[in-house]
Amino acid sequence: MTIVKGKTMEKWISEFPDLGPVINYTPFYWSNPYVKDNKTAFQGQPLQLKDIQDAEERLKRFAPFIVKAYPETEKTRGIIESPLKKGNQIKERMETITGQRIPGALYIKLDSHLPISGSIKARGGIYEVLKYAETLLLEHNLLSEKDDYSKIAEDKYREFFSQYTILVGSTGNLGLSIGVISAKLGFRVVVHMSADAKKWKKDLLRERGVQVVEHPSDYSKAVEEGRKEAENDPQSYFIDDENSEDLFLGYTVAAIRLKKQLEEQEIQVSLEKPLHVYLPCGVGGGPGGVAFGLKAIFGDAVKCYFAEPTHSPCMLIGMMTRMHNEISVSDFGLDNRTAADGLAVGRPSGFVGKVMEPLIEGIYTVSDEQMFRLIAEMADEEGVHLEPSAVTGLMGPSYVVQNYPKVTEEDTHLIWATGGSMVPDEIKKAEYQKGLEYKIIPDAK
Structure with missing residues (x-):
């Protein structure tokens, strides 16, 4: 008899009936009974709107450095931001696939095409590294907040940063973003990678001068080893994907940017015209940060949903x-093996889970077969290649329409496409071909 935290499996399922399909790898939608109205949900939260605004100001200070270090950001003046694309074709396709009409317009937030590291992790990971760099320079009187930060690209600053080491544990994209920006600044970088991390991500990091430590176990072990290594070196800094407020704040800034994009495209967001946002979720930092920012900006007019693999529904x-x-x-016998490497996490962030518990409308799961099919559908319908994890948002609208009958043509659906543009061409082709093999996605239940 299996005992989990002192209870039999039968006892768990009797207390939480929705656990049944989840632990049987069945794609499933869970409506969060703990969600509160925005005012109540933000009472006593460790972070508030002023913290998000502070993070945005810091990124603006660094913009001149970003332009100098990454000329491809010149058009956006050093602001790392992604396009917002209307998805008429994929919306129609999803209606056909799921048999569910989706009232309202559908848009895709292409974090897959963020400059520098091509994933949502370019938000949180890069932000925390920049904040740490700024803190060190201010402490050593090498910088003032009123300075032109483009000077940080000079050799003397790289030499200064070379005394310090940045460490992180990652399944892939977080390590990629942190490794790329840290190496550019001049830091020594060590990325502890779990067994799920894709080879091309490890290879790319090594090409940039990053030390990659591979672990045969899962994400939690990679984080644990990175944390342990940092504790033994006073000149090192560990970026904690499970508990970092700075990482979380880097993601929240997306909400300020999205508000401007929605206004530019004349998309109204209000209680009468709600915005539904679908976010792929691993340990929780990226989607949690984005959702927290959106709730701080739009209040009850935005509804946020997390998407997880059927094999790794840790936040759910x-x-x-x-x-x-x-x-x-693993306590419930799930194997935590999924093609969605960024979501292959067995244990969620306690910090993010508790912060988001009153703010998230629901969580749903997506099978690997569905993900591969959706990669092919997105490529065919919108000409966009996404990673397996990044297409999970597409299953959200049909679930929401089934569970919330008040969705109307005034609503807006936003799929947060979290990564994919840096995937090597041969892997893109292989994933697309695999997607073509899956002819049927089961209707949402």
């Missing part, structure tokens, strides 16, 4: 049971 299990990081998918 943690939030449903309210055990958060005290429980893992």
Whole structure:
């Protein structure tokens, strides 16, 4: 008999009936019973709107450095931002695939095409590295907040940063973003990678001068080893994907940028015209930060949903049971093996889970077969190649329409496409071909 945290499996399922399909790898939508109105949800939160605004100001200070270090950001004046694209064709296709009409317009937020590291991790990862760099320079009187930060690209600053090491544990994209920006600044960088991390990501990091430490185990072990190594070196700084407020704040800034993009495209967001946002979720930092920012900016007019692999629904299990990081998918016999490497996480962030518990409308799961099919659909319909994890948002609107009958033509659906543009061509082709093999996606239940 399987005992999990002192309870039999039968007892768990009797207390949480929705656990049944989840632990059987069945794609499933869970409506969060703990969600609160925005005013109540933000009471007592460790972060507030002023913290998001502070993060945005810091990124503006660094913009001159970003332009100098990455000329491809010249058009956006050093602001790392992604396009917002209307998805008429993929919307129609998803209606056909799921058999569910989706009232309202559908848009795609292409974080897959963010400059520098081509994924949502370019937000949080790059922000935390820049904040640490700024802190060091201010402490050593090498910089003033009123300075032109483009000077940080000079050799003397690279020499200064070379005394310090940045460490992180990652399944792939976070390590990629942190490795790329840290190496550019001159830091020594060590990325502890889990077994799920794709080879091309490890190779790219090594090409940039980053030390990659490979672990045969999962994400949690990679984080643990990175944390342990940092504790033994006073000149090192560990970026903690599970607990970092700075990482989280880097993601929240997306909401300020999105508000401007929506206004430019004359997309109204209000209680009468809500915005539904679908976010792929691994340990929780990226989607949690974006959703937190959106809630701070739009209040009750925005509805946020997390998407997870059927094999790694760690946030769903943690939030449903309210055990958060005290429980893992392996406790319930799930194998945590998925093609969505960025979402291959067995235990969620306790910090993010508790912050987001009153703010998230629901969480749903997507199978690997569905992901590959959706890669091919996105490529055919919109000409955009995404990573497996980045297409999980596409299944969200049909679930939401089924569970919330008040969705109308006034609503807007936003798929957060979290990564894909840096995938090597041969892997893109292989993933696309695999997607073509899956002819049918089961209708949403």
